[in-house]
Amino acid sequence: MAPDIFNEQEWDTDLDDEEEGLDTGPPFRGLYRSICDKHGCHPNSYFVRHIEEKELRMKHRGFTKQESTALGEILRSIICVDTLDLEDNWLRNVGCKQLCKMLSDNDNIHEMDLSQNQLGMEAANHLSRMLKSNQSLQSLSLSANGFEDNIAAILAEALEDCRLKRLRLSKNQFGDRTGTILGSVLAANDYIEVLDVSWNMIRGAGTTILAKGLKENIRLRSLDLSWNGLGEKGGIALADALLVNSTLTELDISANRLNNNVAIKFAKVINSNDALQILRLNDNPISTSGAITLITALLNTSNHALEHLGLQGNPVEYEFLRTLRELQTERKVTVTYGTVLRSGNTTQDLGKPAIGPAGPTKPVLIMEENLIINNTKRLQELFTKYYITAAEKGMCNPEELIECLKIMSPGLNMKQLSSVVQSIPRNHHNLIPLRGLFESKDCKIPAR
Structure with missing residues (x-):
């Protein structure tokens, strides 16, 4: 039964009675109240109710300076928290400072999300010092904080030697200088496995240096550079890097103005790279001939590891579909693509109807008199x-x-x-x- 949105008991917010039950249950509740009294703020009721849970997800709550100070102080004493999600709380520099101080004493938190918190240069300095000393934090998200290249420069030294496994820097304002910095980070860091720099402003020049670092890297497994505007220069540099790199398994370079020349380069990657499993080239101006080049490389290469090729938003022709069908009779590969054009590039395809974008999200498809069932579990x-x-x-x-x-x-x-x-x-x-x-x-x- 769907929850009754007009029943206030269905909601878990800070509008509940702040005084209710604060002195009962876990001893940390009383300590937290004392800390809040010292800093002149009210205890956060959501935090009180979940104070001894492994995961604390406190998004969109708008902490004041006093509340974030109290939160940082109490978290020094609580050892059960493993995940701390504080996305969109306007923590700003002061709140970030308190959390970084806390992480200098607390080695139990392994995942922290500080996205959308209006962090600035002062916060970046606190984060840099924290990353140099903290050996337990494994995942950090700093997305959507308005960071520019000067922030990347502050974080650079700490990132080269930090123990993070997952780093998310998406939806900031990083440019080519950050691409150069990340190239040095990738060449030096032996711990980061997942790097998300999507939705920034890194262009070809910065990507070229980043790609050089990728050639030397032996740890990174997943790289997301989608929505950056890498262009042909950046795309070719990444393809050249993957002719050397043998550890990256997932690459997303969707929406980066990549053309047929880049598709031809990645066809060579498919021919030689036996590590890459997921390649997303969605929403790039790759023509139908570029799409056929990629799918043909998959068909003709027996030792590739690719399990998914993303070409959503890219038009294809009937020749592409025939090659794809032949490929999927030999090995299990999922391929998504855009509209099938009305007339193909061979005589036998002239006059055939256009087919809308198709992919595995549709549970059942009928293509050229073939029945394709993409969710057999549901059928069962x-x-x-x-x-x-x-x-x-x-x-x-x-x-x-x-x-x-x-x-x-x-x-x-x-x-x-x-x-x-x-x-x-x-x-x-x-x-x-x-x-x-x-x-x-x-x-x-x-x-x-």
Whole structure:
């Protein structure tokens, strides 16, 4: 049953009675109240209720200077907190200072989110000193703080030797100078595994230096540079780095003005790199020929590790679909892409209709008379619920399969669906075997 939004008991906010139950339960409640009295502020009721939980997620609460000081002080004494999420609280420099002081004494917090807190240069200095001394913090998010290149320069030395495993710097105002700094960080740091610098302003020049650091790095697993404007120069530099780097498994460079020349370079990466598993090139001006170059490289390379290629927003042609079908009969690779153009680049494709963007998010697709089921687990659940006898026997009639597929994708063309299902091979009792539908995450059934 959905919660009653007009029932105040459904809400977990700071509007509750601040005095209720503060002296009962865990001893830290009394200590916290004493600290708040000392600093002249009210105890945060949400924090009081969750004071001994492993994860403290306190977003959008707008702490005052006194409240953030009290919070930092009490957290020095609490050893059970592992995750501290303080996104969007206007902590500013003063609040960040108190938290950094706390982290100098508390080695139990492993994950902290300080996104959207209006942090400035003073906060960056506190963070830098904290990162040099703290050996336990593993994940830090500083997204959406309006940071510019001068902040990256302050953090640079600490980041080169810090013990962080995950660092998120997205949605700031970092430019090419930060790209150069991150190149030095990647070359020196042996701990960072996940780096998110998406939604910044790093261009080709900064990416070129960053890529040089990536060549030397042996630890990074995931790099997100989407929405930066890397351009052809930056894209080619990253591709060249991946011809050397053998540890990165995920790269997102979506929406970076990458063209066909970059696609050709990444085709070479696919041919030689046996570590990269996820490559996202969504929303770049890569043409249909660039998309075919990439998918052909996947088809012709037997030792690649790629499991997902993202080309969402990029138009493709029917030749691309044929190559993709051939690829997916040989190995399990998911590929997302944009609109299939109305007329392809071969005579046999002229006059064929355009097909809208397709991908694994749609549970059922019909493409060129093929039935593609992208969520077979859901299909199995439906058979168990509505056609339990068929599920138990592992066989169903065409009508039962059609009904389940209609539930999964109500917008399917029923005439086309019926025609495709009727073409699926059956046994001599006119029944369709379900084993092939249920045994994998997704399934493609070619019509006879």
